[in-house]
Amino acid sequence: MDFLSYLPFDLPHPALLLAGVLEGTVLAAVLALTALGLSIVFGIMRVVNVAHGEFYMLGAVLAWFVTTWVAAVTGGPPWLGFAVALVIAPLVVGAIAAATDWLVLKRLNYDPEATIVATIGILYIIQQLALTFYGPYARPVEAPFDFRVATPYFGYSGYKLVVVGAAIALMLVVWLVLTRTRIGLVMRATQYDRETAQAFGIPVDKVYAGVFALGAGLAAIGAVLIVPIRQADYLMGGDPLLLSFIVVILGGLGSLRGTLVAALFIGLADGLISTIYDATLAKILATLLVAMVLVFRPQGLFGARAA
């Protein structure tokens, strides 16, 4: 093991490595959950939805409202409110997204630049409505169940591992829907060639509204799952927006497999580099690393080269 002494850094303590891997995996799951909806919307509609992070924030804020309300009305355990939130939040957020598509995006004919501007506007509208009705506070939502996993070095939240599992399950479901069902076929047909799909009698308008709602709903489900390990606050949409964009681009346009690999890559890069270097320096290096991958492989890890 002598050669290790030539490494440009000291090997981190195993406790640090373990924490880096665990946290990196959780971050990857969080990113996969938030990027999933974005990836579908981006892949199928070729729409850059800047307001995606706000749909995520809305999901978290709704989770707070629903769990608080259920606890107050029924006095039931935390998992009850959580289960209700898991159903209500994506439905409400999906409906809002469908309305947005119908009121704004459709009228813009999904023109890329116009959509970016419109969704920046929608971002502000959603964020400010949250500030008005929810307030500026970061509020906690209790996990439906929690247990502490003991490692040789430290304790770890069991719920975080559940989030990892949920992320995998959700991705699997979405993949199955896209590849094995009629709805998925319709979506892929629309993605492949919009005009031809229309000619074959596919109601492209409805598919688009549905896809946009699905993307937002997935963001909301992700938010409900994640909010017990974070909090709900009205500015929380910014962070996943940037990171999940990066994940989607890095993974390659419309490639679910790419999204997953990119989420893992970014999560683990962030987790592990920060165990070796000073944390802020690690963030700088990780950011530059991802940027360089994109510079030298603009089509992403798994995407076909864009026309």
Place this chain on the structure above:
Amino acid sequence: MIKSILLHGAVIALLIVLEPVLSEYHHGNLARILVLATYAVGYNILFGYTGLLSLGHAMFFAAGMYGCALMVRLAEWSVGPAFLFGVVCALVAGLVVGMLALRTIGVGFMIVTLMFAEAAHLTIAYYNEYTRGDEGFTIPQAVRTVAGLDLSDTTTRYFAALVLFSVCLIGSAALVQSRAGRVLVAIRENEDRVRMLGFNPFRYKLLALVLSAVMAGAAGAAYAVLFGYAGSTFASVQYSIFPLLWVLLGGPGTTLGPLLGTVLMFYLVDYASGTVMPGLAAFVEGSFGIEAPGLASAYLLLVGIALVLLVLFAPRGVLGVVRARVMPWLP
């Protein structure tokens, strides 16, 4: 061409004439707006004319700001040379980022510029010892002089900002009406055709990006010396999105759009946060007895609504509409 010279001359003349007329409040606002509009003019060269949407321009603004402010703070340079150094920093940053980021297109370009800017923002935080990070530092009033002129004096500041803005405005107008400018527009419309005609689009895009970065950096350095503060907030994502909004509002691909957009957005935010939303909140409280502290602060709601309406009904910005309907010759 004559029309264009007359138009730009008239705008600059108007800004000169306004100086003694404006109330103190609008006078102060306009001085700041001119600095920010310089940033927007630079952004417009890349976005409006060349069709490249950068989400990382704050790094160029910050390169100018810190290049200048740190030289004043640490090396005790006087602000004149420090300003030039800031502009050089932005130029170098533009070259380096351009060489790399211009290998990508479309959304890839947005993300790569965003990430370089994020790395720059974090770098400012990392070298906190020198930069004071997010908190930033002031540049004492006493050293903010150039050739014996006190830049913190309101009139001097106004004219300093106006000179900077005018140079960049005329520069951008000259550029877009030159042969190189027409190549940039052609790249925006159809890059492949430009390549087929025997031009090297990369070199023109790099030119646009570097010029854009230089103007952004000049604006950043000017902000530091005119308003006496440098801080890493100016390197954050928000400050990359601002010039995009200003340009979109005023009219991308029009020389005067950036100024108009910056003015409109400034007063929209100012009016909405100071008057409309608190008034609305008071009305709700008075009529329905509901206390609405959140509503009073939700002025960005109006900004959001304005953006959506704009893109639905005037997607080419105010001057884009004017050009389409009234003045087709508008540069």
Place this chain on the structure above:
Amino acid sequence: MAADEITRGTNRRTLLKGAAAIGAVAAGSQLLPGAARFAQAQSSAPIKVGFQVHRTGIGAAYGRWYDRTTKAAAKLINENGGINGRPVEIIAEDDGTDPKRGAEVIEKFANKHECDVAFGTLFSHVVIGSAPRAGELKLPYFVVSEGHHVASGMLNRYTLQPGITDVKSQVQSMAPWVADNLGKKVTMIYPDFAFGHDHRDYFSEAIERQGGNVIAKIAVPPRETSFFKYLPKIPKDTEVLYHVMVGPGVLTFVKEMGEYFGDDRPEIFGFIDSLEAVDIASPGLEFLEGSHFWEGYPRYAGPNQSEHDKFYRAAVGVDDNGASLSDPKDISTYAHMFGCWETLHILKAGMEAADYKGPKDRQALIEAVENMDVFPESQAHPQGSKLFNGRTHQAFAHQHISKVEGGKLVPVHKTSIFDTYYEDEVDYTKMSF
């Protein structure tokens, strides 16, 4: 060494003199009912106070409570006859927790609203971005920021911080108690930006003076949303873990600390900033039981509550647990917001001492405040007595250490004002106006 002793000696004498004065002034103030001055009002035009407030952006939770406290203080002052017989009008403008907008708002106060003074705001970058403009516009700017920027000499003659102690005072005054009661080997975990670095630098110095040392310094990057991966960097032989965090991720930070340690934790000492506006009884925070916090002003009303605190709480609308009277889930920023209340009262006292009539008396107002040295505990100063250093424009006050017991914060130690004092780093009174 010798020179150091002399300055410390001088400071101590100044302080003792001040401490004696506190008693005298407190007695005297009883004789001056506010209404007596009301009759002599010459002009009834309101005194306009431009209030720079974080309504949006990351400071919004603080801003909302700064707003409520300020309104309550203004209401009280007006009920008692206003300032020099003139009512106070608070003109609030959102600074967006942004230094550019902050500077713009200062200009708006001076040039559009024609305010007499500007006041408010917490986040240091907004203060530092705004102060140069306040100085150039010659607008007195009273900040409630707890940053060391005022006393460090970075700002200008027009910027003052008389209502709250700065971070340097807060941090250094904690070291003796921490070293005596919790341990001498300290690991610090703090945000990697200026505020965190102030904690790192001032506490490291202060604990070394107590014979202790900081064995590890863990900086967390700005805008981090998960913190767990930094915790294994805490050395095993840590006796005291010192934490301070700000922003919306604070609860995650503290919860993850609990998951990490379980039952086997070192002594934990935190700044309440890590849990300001957050309920101590939130799920996941049980492990904090028995740990300690710095508090600028104790959040929970204990058995020793002063009548002034009782009055202040009721006026602002805060219950005995530090939450809003109308919504027990709405936790106040109790350790900081008192600064708004006290600053407005100092403004009143300053304007009355300077016989303030209008903007031309702004210099006289600054000089009047610079001449103050003691703020005795009173309705106007419910947090407690303070000493004000006119040269550095900075106030010094008692600090509190509280222990978490039964999901509440129970005060266990109150520092002397002397613990917060440090040598002058600037003399603003020597600067021209």
